[in-house]
Amino acid sequence: MSNPHPDPVGTSHSGMIISTLELELTGRCALQCVHCYADSGPAGTPGTMINDDWISVIDQGVALGIPQIQFNDPGSP
Numbered sequence: 001m002s003n004p005h006p007d008p009v010g011t012s013h014s015g016m017i018i019s020t021l022e023l024e025l026t027g028r029c030a031l032q033c034v035h036c037y038a039d040s041g042p043a044g045t046p047g048t049m050i051n052d053d054w055i056s057v058i059d060q061g062v063a064l065g066i067p068q069i070q071f072n073d074p075g076s077p
């Protein structure tokens with residue numbers, strides 16, 4: 001797949017500049033911080049995403065020219 005954005009920063013369809021695609025792989029975390037931005041905790045789950053969904057999201061990020069992908073794994077503060 002060719003990158004339609006040769007510049008080092010991706011641009012969304014609405015024109016927003018995107019530098020990083022952050023993927024929350026699971027909601028499971030050993031801690032239960034009251035300030036948690038992801039509402040994670042010991043009862044958290046990976047959600048409904050399957051491998052093909054993650055691959056599709058990554059492909060879409062690449063197509064937008066987003067230069068960096070960060071895989072977030074709650075529970076490792």
Ligand code: SF4
Pocket residue numbers: 029030031032033035036037038039040041074075076077
């Ligand atoms: S460690 Fe991070 S992911 Fe886990 S509950 Fe606290 S803020 Fe949420």
